[in-house]
Amino acid sequence: xxxxxxxxxxxxxxxxxxxxxxxxxxxxxxxxxxxxxxxxxxxxxxxxxxxxxxxxxxxxxxxxxxxxxxxxxxxxxxxxxxxxxxxxxxxxxxxxxxxxxxxxxxxxxxxxxxxxxxxxxxxxxxxxxxxxxxxxxxxxxxxxxxxxxxxxxxxxxxxxxxxxxxxxxxxxxxxxxxxxxxxxxxxxxxxxxxxxxxxxxxxxxxxxxxxxxxxxxxxxxxxxxxxxxxxxxxxxxxxxxxxxxxxxxxxxxxxxxxxxxxxxxxxxxxxxx
Ligand code: C2E
Ligand code: CA
Ligand code: CA
Ligand code: CA
Numbered sequence: 001x002x003x004x005x006x007x008x009x010x011x012x013x014x015x016x017x018x019x020x021x022x023x024x025x026x027x028x029x030x031x032x033x034x035x036x037x038x039x040x041x042x043x044x045x046x047x048x049x050x051x052x053x054x055x056x057x058x059x060x061x062x063x064x065x066x067x068x069x070x071x072x073x074x075x076x077x078x079x080x081x082x083x084x085x086x087x088x089x090x091x092x093x094x095x096x097x098x099x100x101x102x103x104x105x106x107x108x109x110x111x112x113x114x115x116x117x118x119x120x121x122x123x124x125x126x127x128x129x130x131x132x133x134x135x136x137x138x139x140x141x142x143x144x145x146x147x148x149x150x151x152x153x154x155x156x157x158x159x160x161x162x163x164x165x166x167x168x169x170x171x172x173x174x175x176x177x178x179x180x181x182x183x184x185x186x187x188x189x190x191x192x193x194x195x196x197x198x199x200x201x202x203x204x205x206x207x208x209x210x211x212x213x214x215x216x217x218x219x220x221x222x223x224x225x226x227x228x229x230x231x232x233x234x235x236x237x238x239x240x241x242x243x244x245x246x247x248x249x250x251x252x253x254x255x256x257x258x259x260x261x262x263x264x265x266x267x268x269x270x271x272x273x
Pocket of ligand 3: 086090124126127130
């Protein structure tokens, strides 16, 4: 038994060290990824199912590392811990705004782009100025930039978040609460925070919790907030969600996140969705 235990411990150390090695490799890779142009953005259409129109997109970062594509779920936390999220986040904002401006120039003049912001970015002193500069340099009208933050991001530093979100709102930028319903926080912030949109977390849709979805949609409506259902994968979900009064959706049923050229082909031909 003692021998077994020793063996397990050996296995454990080995696994730990594998994890550590990978983490070290990713961290080193991340430091060079920007200059090596290894990042790209994919865009997922956000659809008004009542009209069949693509009303906006969510920009989602992709990292093509020499070892393959690495999920943002794995590298964003490392970027946050190392502070690299700041230049990476600026790159995401700039690329998304420039791309959306390009689509406006092609004639899709009401399309918005939604960009995810991490808690570390929200804590940066120069965030507001960075966003202002990026909007000016890309020429995108601030009304077509949406910023997505999770409940926990918003709640981490409320005293800093509220004035910052207010200032963004005054600039014309829209604020969305991402993964809504998973943050276990009090709902009272919804009236304190200057937000425009609630994105219902995918887990409610995947586990078919229609009563919860219905309640969120009703609450959003009485608070005068827009609502988006995320992670819609099958037609039945789309239909049931629409019956609750929510007609703006995003998910694999419509399209996975795709490269900008592919998204552009959907804009030209929304029936292809
Ligand atoms: P998120 O912001 O909640 O983004 C939605 C995620 O759900 C995306 O995963 C998207 O590909 C996926 N998704 C969309 N539709 C469906 C569906 O119908 N079914 C299922 N199962 N999944 C669907 P992705 O792209 O891997 O991103 C994961 C997370 O990484 C994002 O979650 C976000 O928190 C973070 N992230 C991605 N891009 C950025 C970024 O540019 N900056 C920051 N700070 N975080 C980002
Ligand atoms: Ca998001
Ligand atoms: Ca910055
Ligand atoms: Ca989400």
